[in-house]
Amino acid sequence: MSVQEQHLTMLLTRAAEERPVDPDALWARTLDRLGAAERVAIPEVRPSGSGRRRLVVIAAAVTTAVIAGSTVLGHELGDSASTGVSTVPVPSLSPRTAQPGSLADGVLHVSGVRLPPSQRHVQATVRQDSHLEDVFSGPVVGLERVTVTGQTGVLVLVPGTHRRDGTPFGRFVGLTFVGAGQTVSAAIRSQAYSMSSYALPTSPDAARANESWGFDDQPEEQTFAGRVVLTASTGPSVRRWMVDFTDGSSAAAQRFAVPGGGGSFFILVGPAGTTGKTFAGVRWLGRGGTVLDQADASVGLP
Amino acid sequence: METIRPRDAAVDDEFAALFRQHATRLVRLAYLLGADDPEDVAQEAFCRLYDRPGAVEQPRAYLDRVVVNLVRDRARRRHRRDAAILLMRPGLTPASEPSDGAMLRLADRRAVVGALERLSPRFREAVVLRYWAELPYAEVASAMNVRVGTAKSAVSRGLAQMHRMLEEER
Numbered sequence: 057m058s059v060q061e062q063h064l065t066m067l068l069t070r071a072a073e074e075r076p077v078d079p080d081a082l083w084a085r086t087l088d089r090l091g092a093a094e095r096v097a098i099p100e101v102r103p104s105g106s107g108r109r110r111l112v113v114i115a116a117a118v119t120t121a122v123i124a125g126s127t128v129l130g131h132e133l134g135d136s137a138s139t140g141v142s143t144v145p146v147p148s149l150s151p152r153t154a155q156p157g158s159l160a161d162g163v164l165h166v167s168g169v170r171l172p173p174s175q176r177h178v179q180a181t182v183r184q185d186s187h188l189e190d191v192f193s194g195p196v197v198g199l200e201r202v203t204v205t206g207q208t209g210v211l212v213l214v215p216g217t218h219r220r221d222g223t224p225f226g227r228f229v230g231l232t233f234v235g236a237g238q239t240v241s242a243a244i245r246s247q248a249y250s251m252s253s254y255a256l257p258t259s260p261d262a263a264r265a266n267e268s269w270g271f272d273d274q275p276e277e278q279t280f281a282g283r284v285v286l287t288a289s290t291g292p293s294v295r296r297w298m299v300d301f302t303d304g305s306s307a308a309a310q311r312f313a314v315p316g317g318g319g320s321f322f323i324l325v326g327p328a329g330t331t332g333k334t335f336a337g338v339r340w341l342g343r344g345g346t347v348l349d350q351a352d353a354s355v356g357l358p
Numbered sequence: 359m360e361t362i363r364p365r366d367a368a369v370d371d372e373f374a375a376l377f378r379q380h381a382t383r384l385v386r387l388a389y390l391l392g393a394d395d396p397e398d399v400a401q402e403a404f405c406r407l408y409d410r411p412g413a414v415e416q417p418r419a420y421l422d423r424v425v426v427n428l429v430r431d432r433a434r435r436r437h438r439r440d441a442a443i444l445l446m447r448p449g450l451t452p453a454s455e456p457s458d459g460a461m462l463r464l465a466d467r468r469a470v471v472g473a474l475e476r477l478s479p480r481f482r483e484a485v486v487l488r489y490w491a492e493l494p495y496a497e498v499a500s501a502m503n504v505r506v507g508t509a510k511s512a513v514s515r516g517l518a519q520m521h522r523m524l525e526e527e528r
Binding site: 082 | 378390405490
């Protein structure tokens with residue numbers, strides 16, 4: 057390469073270096089994209105027996121958890137009066153249209169889905185009273201396409217913060233079911249607890265080794281108590297987990313990397329064998345596998 | 359009950375390593391090639407690589423090729439007419455390389471980048487891949503999906519055009 061060519065190389069190199077690049081942010085958004093696009097194999101639905109039941113339960117848990125969330129937030133679905141500034145439309149669909157057990161074919165469809173860019177960032181404030189509010193703000197951290205009672209929608213996870221008199225006091229993950237036509241058809245589900253810290257599996261191997269953990273800090277909310285086996289198949293972003301409980305029932309879990317790094321959300325849905333209740337939970341795993349915040353809900357099976 | 363699509367963790371580790379190694383470079387490659395959203399281009403390239411676990415023998419070359427193609431395709435969609443005009447513009451006869459070295463000694467970065475931006479997409483690719491990425495001609499050709507001789511010609515003509523542009527600005 058001639059001196060002149062070397063000079064051109066140098067100039068181009070300097071010009072390129074003037075272009076700022078944030079590889080961490082790019083990694084996060086790539087993970088988000090991969091996670092949203094990833095396909096999940098759906099098990100065959102047996103005409104009868106536990107297979108069908110499990111699938112129905114999973115779908116019901118998703119739906120019911122969302123419905124339960126509206127109660128947690130202190131407003132009814134469709135009640136716009138309790139909602140402040142929001143780019144997420146207030147739910148308009150009656151929760152009764154998504155009754156568990158009325159699935160047309162008993163199949164939970166989960167497949168890749170992508171939101172348009174305008175909906176990848178959510179800014180919403182839900183006020184419970186003059187002092188308490190829940191602020192949903194940030195990028196969508198997880199997406200799932202689900203079909204419940206014949207209606208296909210998108211389950212959206214958005215990070216949120218509880219505030220009292222404007223002071224943040226807890227974080228949570230919001231779940232929103234976005235139905236056909238990109239309208240919100242069910243409310244946010246959230247629950248906040250104080251910061252807790254206990255070890256959780258940080259890798260698939262660790263998960264197998266650590267076979268007992270539960271929501272011990274909230275015994276009244278503990279909806280399953282048996283052994284939890286996390287069998288993980290990993291993607292770089294979304295780590296999909298299957299959770300088996302000792303009583304033979306099943307749940308599904310999913311993990312979402314958080315743009316900007318620092319941890320992951322993962323959501324569990326499934327039945328809790330020991331209480332006869334359905335469990336749906338969202339957990340935040342911070343860096344190093346420590347639980348920084350958690351949310352869970354227990355709701356009765358139909 | 360199998361609800362999980364198995365995926366080899368080693369493959370994902372390799373993907374993460376490739377990302378760390380090439381992400382910044384790919385964003386800047388897309389930038390120099392004139393992408394509107396270089397990050398989006400780089401992300402798309404990695405996503406395509408991710409969808410082909412084990413099927414890509416030379417990931418770097420593959421990523422480069424995808425970035426070049428993506429920028430090219432998006433530019434075509436965006437400015438199809440303008441691109442055609444540029445490609446048909448008279449005066450693209452091959453010229454000898456500037457011999458006096460005046461072009462690059464006198465040109466500052468902005469002038470060079472400005473000239474680069476006015477090159478046709480094909481010549482721009484050739485110059486960037488050759489002189490910024492410092493790829494050998496065979497890899498330039500691979501990334502551009504052309505023959506080596508064509509790549510060499512594009513590099514030469516691209517340089518000549520840049521020379522002419524910079525001389526005109528003097």
